[in-house]
Amino acid sequence: xxxxxxxxxxxxxxxxxxxxxxxxxxxxxxxxxxxxxxxxxxxxxxxxxxxxxxxxxxxxxxxxxxxxxxxxxxxxxxxxxxxxxxxxxxxxxxxxxxxxxxxxxxxxxxxxxxxxxxxxxxxxxxxxxxxxxxxxxxxxxxxxxxxxxxxxxxxxxxxxxxxxxxxxxxxxxxxxxxxxxxxxxxxxxxxxxxxxxxxxxxxxxxxxxxxxxxxxxxxxxxxx
Amino acid sequence: xxxxxxxxxxxxxxxxxxxxxxxxxxxxxxxxxxxxxxxxxxxxxxxxxxxxxxxxxxxxxxxxxxxxxxxxxxxxxxxxxxxxxxxxxxxxxxxxxxxxxxxxxxxxxxxxxxxxxxxxxxxxxxxxxxxxxxxxxxxxxxxxxxxxxxxxxxxxxxxxxxxxxxxxxxxxxxxxxxxxxxxxxxxxxxxxxxxxxxxxxxxxxxxxxxxxxxxxxxxxxxxxxxxxxxxxxxxxxxxxxxxxxxxx
Ligand SMILES: Nc1ncnc2c1ncn2[C@@H]1O[C@H](COP(=O)(O)OP(=O)(O)O)[C@@H](O)[C@H]1O
Ligand SMILES: [Mg+2]
Numbered sequence: 431x432x433x434x435x436x437x438x439x440x441x442x443x444x445x446x447x448x449x450x451x452x453x454x455x456x457x458x459x460x461x462x463x464x465x466x467x468x469x470x471x472x473x474x475x476x477x478x479x480x481x482x483x484x485x486x487x488x489x490x491x492x493x494x495x496x497x498x499x500x501x502x503x504x505x506x507x508x509x510x511x512x513x514x515x516x517x518x519x520x521x522x523x524x525x526x527x528x529x530x531x532x533x534x535x536x537x538x539x540x541x542x543x544x545x546x547x548x549x550x551x552x553x554x555x556x557x558x559x560x561x562x563x564x565x566x567x568x569x570x571x572x573x574x575x576x577x578x579x580x581x582x583x584x585x586x587x588x589x590x591x592x593x594x595x596x597x598x599x600x601x602x603x604x605x606x607x608x609x610x611x612x613x614x615x616x617x618x619x620x621x622x623x624x625x626x627x628x629x630x631x632x633x634x635x636x637x638x639x640x641x642x643x644x645x646x647x648x649x650x651x652x653x654x
Numbered sequence: 655x656x657x658x659x660x661x662x663x664x665x666x667x668x669x670x671x672x673x674x675x676x677x678x679x680x681x682x683x684x685x686x687x688x689x690x691x692x693x694x695x696x697x698x699x700x701x702x703x704x705x706x707x708x709x710x711x712x713x714x715x716x717x718x719x720x721x722x723x724x725x726x727x728x729x730x731x732x733x734x735x736x737x738x739x740x741x742x743x744x745x746x747x748x749x750x751x752x753x754x755x756x757x758x759x760x761x762x763x764x765x766x767x768x769x770x771x772x773x774x775x776x777x778x779x780x781x782x783x784x785x786x787x788x789x790x791x792x793x794x795x796x797x798x799x800x801x802x803x804x805x806x807x808x809x810x811x812x813x814x815x816x817x818x819x820x821x822x823x824x825x826x827x828x829x830x831x832x833x834x835x836x837x838x839x840x841x842x843x844x845x846x847x848x849x850x851x852x853x854x855x856x857x858x859x860x861x862x863x864x865x866x867x868x869x870x871x872x873x874x875x876x877x878x879x880x881x882x883x884x885x886x887x888x889x890x891x892x893x894x895x896x897x898x899x900x901x902x
Contacts, residue, residue, distance in 0.1 A: 547747035550710055551806075555761035555813060556737025565764055570751045646751045648795020 433617060441608055441618060448604025449625060455518070455590045455600060459525035460583055466526065467533025467579075468572065472563055474534070475541050485534070492531035498592055500524045505596040521593035529586055536578030540571035573644055580637040587629050601625060659686040660722075661848050662817050667706050667716035669699070676702045677713065678872040684817065687846040691859035694869035700852040703869075704819045707850070708739045720816060737765050740810030740818040744825050746802040748794040754781060754805045755790040758812050766813070780808035784838050800831035804838055811842075818842065820851040860884055 473485035492500070505520040515523065544567060552562035572579075594603035601622060609618035662684040669677040676699040684690055692700050705711040707718050709725060709732050718725040725735045748757050758777035762768045768776065781787045784804040794802055803823055810818060820839065824832040836858050843849060843862045853859050859866055860880040867877040876883065 547743060547745050548749055551743060551747035553710060554708060554736055554741040555809070556733045556765040557761060558733055561764050565760060566749050573751065647793045649750045649793070
């Protein structure tokens with residue numbers, strides 16, 4: 431009884447605020463992750479030499495750098511270089527860098543799986559390379575990359591809790607504060623776990639709907 | 655500028671891949687409304703020749719002129735020339751994520767800058783021309799090979815090209831599906847379309863081409879009107895090659 435009252439009156443209201451921050455972090459980071467990931471992937475496949483090198487270095491760096499370290503650099507390190515970011519902005523930037531590096535790998539793989547002849551056909555019709563990439567290659571590559579991109583999105587949901595390490599009071603952080611104050615670690619973390627689980631579940635369902643919606647008859651999806 | 659009815663002029667096209675000379679100084683002209691067929695064994699550079707004409711492959715030497723304007727070394731203008739040179743591929747190369755209609759529309763929208771309604775009308779007209787208006791909403795995977803190739807012909811025709819290049823348009827098709835595609839091409843020839851056709855369909859080439867070019871090892875070994883080539887093949891290889899198909 432006591433526990434239910436605690437959850438209803440204290441824990442959930444506190445978590446609600448944290449959840450909103452978590453959702454904002456994800457909503458701010460994910461679209462740019464895909465967008466920049468697509469740009470990096472295109473740069474790696476179709477770019478000039480320098481662009482290819484840059485794209486590869488970008489992916490190698492952000493895949494190799496532990497996310498927490500990246501957040502520390504962005505939040506604690508950059509001010510000494512004269513750039514001060516809010517904890518929220520630093521977190522979102524870190525997530526975008528990390529997310530886009532991985533997203534680009536999925537998109538690049540998808541681009542490479544598209545039959546070469548379609549590029550040639552686009553050029554033969556008078557399209558520029560950019561037009562072919564935008565109108566022919568990416569619409570197909572992004573479809574094929576959906577399962578991978580969803581994977582990364584799910585990781586993002588979970589690693590968004592790292593923002594707490596640079597003082598963003600998101601879901602995990604809000605819970606930790608309640609738990610410490612009321613000494614209710616088990617209840618609190620169990621509830622938080624359930625919230626993350628439902629976020630991931632909703633994402634998975636949403637992804638299936640999206641995939642079905644954009645499916646093209648006979649066109650191989652990214653699932654193998 | 656040319657004063658005669660020459661549409662396409664190819665001068666001394668040469669191309670090597672590594673140490674292999676794939677095209678050795680190929681030259682010819684194509685008159686308005688002419689159908690020129692290229693035949694010859696695999697690997698003799700027929701595809702490379704067609705792709706050099708619209709610069710999908712950049713030749714090492716030689717020039718291509720469309721209406722007297724140089725297509726080679728056209729720089730950024732190359733897209734405008736390509737839009738005037740229709741190309742049909744052995745493997746159709748339809749855009750997999752687009753319906754037949756969208757396949758035909760897309761370059762009208764993006765290259766010609768047409769409005770949606772106008773492009774749609776034009777695309778439907780071209781699909782009707784190849785007898786596939788009722789397949790407008792089908793995706794490439796839902797079409798037979800013959801239908802897919804006809805859509806790709808419609809896609810090229812929609813740009814109102816000055817000349818059409820066909821690279822073995824029926825080679826990827828089951829024998830029973832080649833007829834419908836050849837019929838479409840034959841109709842184009844009758845309606846005065848200017849065309850270069852690479853094909854192994856010898857009988858078809860003999861029946862619609864104004865001139866047949868026999869290619870081997872990167873050169874045009876022999877060329878002439880079908881009647882000459884059929885009756886008096888000067889080259890032994892031509893006879894062997896043509897003979898093989900004459901029995902069909
Ligand atoms: N991109 C390329 N790189 C290297 N070699 C090529 C390339 N394209 C064609 N070739 C070679 O050039 C020769 C002619 O090819 P192609 O023009 O396709 O002949 P055809 O169409 O007459 O069969 C072949 O030996 C082929 O292997
Ligand atoms: Mg060929």
